[in-house]
């Protein structure tokens with residue numbers, strides 16, 4: 001993407017459905033033979049990858065509207081999630097829990113490494129073993145079988161894991177007896193995911209908190225469910241307004257899912273306020289820079305802490321703050337790959353272990369940069385929108401994994417951008 005920076009972004013951005021809820025929601029349709037309809041599904045390459053995998057497993061899939069999909073798995077044709085699917089999108093691990101729950105066996109390729117870190121799935125595997133599955137790792141595959149079904153028990157996660165919690169929720173809803181997930185992930189997407197399972201007939205309590213109790217039932221039924229807005233997309237466009245000294249209205253988002261984030265922005269001189277409450281109990285939020293950007297120290301943490309998925313974007317904002325900010329990435333071990341690229345644009349950042357020390361300057365200078373992963377790619381676009389001159393962000397396909405219609409949304413706010421292929 002070619003970007004001519006220095007233009008304040010002004011306008012409105014309609015926030016799309018949350019990728020990190022849509023992905024587990026799609027996997028959860030494996031838990032019933034009935035028809036499930038999911039609405040407000042974002043049109044992203046990660047969603048397409050998950051649909052390809054579900055189709056391979058035997059799911060029949062109908063698009064019943066621009067962002068609505070109906071799915072039905074009357075019969076599971078395969079219990080294998082091949083490497084070719086999983087290597088493209090690690091959230092494919094989310095079919096492991098439902099396949100074992102419904103078919104009592106599964107063969108899912110290990111996701112392998114990822115740009116931002118090792119991202120093991122050992123906690124998913126250990127939890128399923130505790131619930132009675134026999135699991136062998138053979139030729140890079142997780143081969144799981146539970147001929148007598150799964151049995152509820154206490155699952156104590158040593159670290160909070162989002163997809164780990166979601167996989168075990170799906171394993172537990174059809175298990176014999178009661179499962180308690182201790183130190184469960186509390187992200188809004190996890191809480192909403194549990195609401196979906198409850199709508200399908202599951203018995204779940206405590207979701208959104210750190211202890212979730214699931215009473216196994218014999219079967220689940222279909223449902224019609226709407227995906228909540230993507231708080232990471234909303235946070236990203238909030239930073240787009242801040243970094244270009246513009247003013248953007250985020251349409252249809254959930255302010256209270258970004259409370260801590262907006263408070264952090266407020267400390268750095270960025271104002272945000274709810275200007276409308278919609279009939280679906282969603283918020284329109286106006287974001288603008290009230291004064292010079294002040295340095296704020298940040299540590300990423302599981303929800304309700306500062307989201308790791310907004311770290312790269314916030315680091316980019318701090319490259320033009322009027323002081324020095326320290327940003328510590330506690331969730332992933334290698335999530336600073338945007339930093340060397342920002343340095344090419346003149347950013348003054350040094351990495352010390354898990355901490356980036358950013359000393360702000362007036363403006364960055366446009367140049368050629370390379371995207372390495374989803375959130376790094378969007379942070380380089382943000383840098384280009386702020387920088388003096390022209391920036392070209394290469395390998396932009398990363399951004400299409402998590403930002404629906406990003407070109408159109410930026411162009412609608414006066415961004416001077418153009419995507420091209422070399």
Ligand code: EPZ
Nearest residue numbers: 020091119120121122123124160161162163164309331332
């Ligand atoms: C989810 O990934 C999100 N993806 C990620 O979003 C997000 O960054 C992450 O949660 C943290 O919030 C989806 O929901 C599809 P974790 P997940 O399990 O579940 C370690 C994006 O940009 N861990 O909460 O894979 C792991 O390595 C993506 O949208 C183990 O060691 O993350 C990490 O360091 C990126 N073993 C930490 O825990 C395990 O078995 C948290 O990971 C599981 C996790």
